[in-house]
Amino acid sequence: MRLLIVSTSSIHGKPYLTYLKDEVISFFAGKNLIFIPYARPGGITWDEYTAKASERFTEWGFNMRGLHTFENPIQALKEADGVFTGGGNTFVLVKTLYDLGLMDPLREAVQNGLPYMGSSAGSNLTGLTVRTTNDMPIVYPPSFDALALVPFNINPHYLDPIPDSTHMGETRETRINEFHHFNEQPVIGLREGSWLRREGESLELKGPLPARLFRKDAAPIERQPGDWSDLL
Amino acid sequence: MRLLIVSTSSIHGKPYLTYLKDEVISFFAGKNLIFIPYARPGGITWDEYTAKASERFTEWGFNMRGLHTFENPIQALKEADGVFTGGGNTFVLVKTLYDLGLMDPLREAVQNGLPYMGSSAGSNLTGLTVRTTNDMPIVYPPSFDALALVPFNINPHYLDPIPDSTHMGETRETRINEFHHFNEQPVIGLREGSWLRREGESLELKGPLPARLFRKDAAPIERQPGDWSDLL
Numbered sequence: 068m069r070l071l072i073v074s075t076s077s078i079h080g081k082p083y084l085t086y087l088k089d090e091v092i093s094f095f096a097g098k099n100l101i102f103i104p105y106a107r108p109g110g111i112t113w114d115e116y117t118a119k120a121s122e123r124f125t126e127w128g129f130n131m132r133g134l135h136t137f138e139n140p141i142q143a144l145k146e147a148d149g150v151f152t153g154g155g156n157t158f159v160l161v162k163t164l165y166d167l168g169l170m171d172p173l174r175e176a177v178q179n180g181l182p183y184m185g186s187s188a189g190s191n192l193t194g195l196t197v198r199t200t201n202d203m204p205i206v207y208p209p210s211f212d213a214l215a216l217v218p219f220n221i222n223p224h225y226l227d228p229i230p231d232s233t234h235m236g237e238t239r240e241t242r243i244n245e246f247h248h249f250n251e252q253p254v255i256g257l258r259e260g261s262w263l264r265r266e267g268e269s270l271e272l273k274g275p276l277p278a279r280l281f282r283k284d285a286a287p288i289e290r291q292p293g294d295w296s297d298l299l
Numbered sequence: 300m301r302l303l304i305v306s307t308s309s310i311h312g313k314p315y316l317t318y319l320k321d322e323v324i325s326f327f328a329g330k331n332l333i334f335i336p337y338a339r340p341g342g343i344t345w346d347e348y349t350a351k352a353s354e355r356f357t358e359w360g361f362n363m364r365g366l367h368t369f370e371n372p373i374q375a376l377k378e379a380d381g382v383f384t385g386g387g388n389t390f391v392l393v394k395t396l397y398d399l400g401l402m403d404p405l406r407e408a409v410q411n412g413l414p415y416m417g418s419s420a421g422s423n424l425t426g427l428t429v430r431t432t433n434d435m436p437i438v439y440p441p442s443f444d445a446l447a448l449v450p451f452n453i454n455p456h457y458l459d460p461i462p463d464s465t466h467m468g469e470t471r472e473t474r475i476n477e478f479h480h481f482n483e484q485p486v487i488g489l490r491e492g493s494w495l496r497r498e499g500e501s502l503e504l505k506g507p508l509p510a511r512l513f514r515k516d517a518a519p520i521e522r523q524p525g526d527w528s529d530l531l
Contacts, residue, residue, distance in 0.1 A: 080465075205477055236433060
């Protein structure tokens with residue numbers, strides 16, 4: 068299985084995806100790509116979102132086409148070379164995939180070797196469930212189960228507590244601790260600028276920052292970029 | 300119908316609920332109260348949470364008992380004088396109420412005159428749905444439909460964009476705008492320190508701050524404390 072699990076499509080001050088250029092080119096080398104636009108950031112249409120992603124990927128020498136433009140998207144996933152699921156709202160993404168009957172075909176295609184890249188909501192999708200998303204539940208999906216391509220959950224855009232904040236909303240760490248009152252699996256808090264790359268049984272944390280690993284009934288730990296294959 | 304819809308149980312630097320003392324005493328004067336502890340902040344037990352709330356309400360001269368301690372909670376709601384639903388995780392709260400068959404009996408009791416106070420997750424519950432909660436979806440409830448005691452949704456702990464933030468996660472306003480791509484009802488962004496009081500057909504915004512009103516296909520507006528009865 069080949070995965071690129073990215074915390075955020077953009078880091079502050081840099082255009083969409085550009086900070087990932089070398090990684091994406093090495094990951095998808097020579098592939099024709101399908102874009103999954105269903106997370107609809109800001110409510111933009113599937114066509115608008117596909118145009119945005121395609122512009123960047125075309126600049127990098129790839130062909131890219133939106134999954135929604137295929138007459139038979141299930142067949143398209145079977146025949147695809149690579150797939151990228153963009154960020155946006157995780158609930159909208161998951162509900163759309165279930166409604167269109169695409170969750171199982173997508174999982175099978177990736178398990179059979181289709182390289183999968185996701186950012187933000189598209190990264191939540193690789194985990195066991197989307198129960199550690201930061202998004203607002205603006206639609207009701209038929210399940211919170213995700214693709215389960217890794218044996219843990221992702222929390223993208225992981226945010227450390229803000230010093231001296233007077234806001235009384237829960238910190239991200241508090242939320243993930245509450246998750247562990249009701250769920251067993253580890254959660255990787257992936258900071259903006261970090262990503263995971265899975266190649267078969269190898270898992271690597273990449274980017275300049277450590278990530279935060281939360282396990283049930285244990286104190287969270289900071290782990291540096293490098294080999295994280297023990298999580299698989 | 301009588302409602303107290305509170306953004307947060309605590310404001311920065313003040314002990315639990317204390318900033319609301321006068322309002323709560325005026326709202327519940329002379330009542331024996333039931334506490335609904337199901338939102339379990341930080342995963343604490345129903346007993347622990349009830350003890351925390353009861354301590355404050357007892358100090359103010361009320362009797363308070365956890366809903367979970369009644370052999371017949373549906374009967375208890377029918378006979379209650381007043382009810383307070385504490386904050387915590389909205390998904391846990393809603394799932395528990397559905398699982399225990401208490402959502403409809405609670406709605407009916409409040410519609411029949413039972414004074415209802417909610418803070419944070421307990422405020423989300425008064426809206427049409429919980430689709431504008433800020434909470435992490437750590438459990439999967441059978442529905443996102445809420446008590447529908449008001450014809451709008453609440454976004455508690457409403458947070459203005461943080462100036463100069465480099466974080467790429469969506470602002471609260473962006474999230475609520477995305478909500479309006481898929482939902483029709485107005486959303487009231489209730490800042491910490493604000494609350495709404497409904498008395499029959501009168502609705503008042505109280506506390507020192509304006510609240511932010513979001514309507515589909517319209518720019519959000521700031522409205523001052525005072526009469527908001529036009530929202531009913």
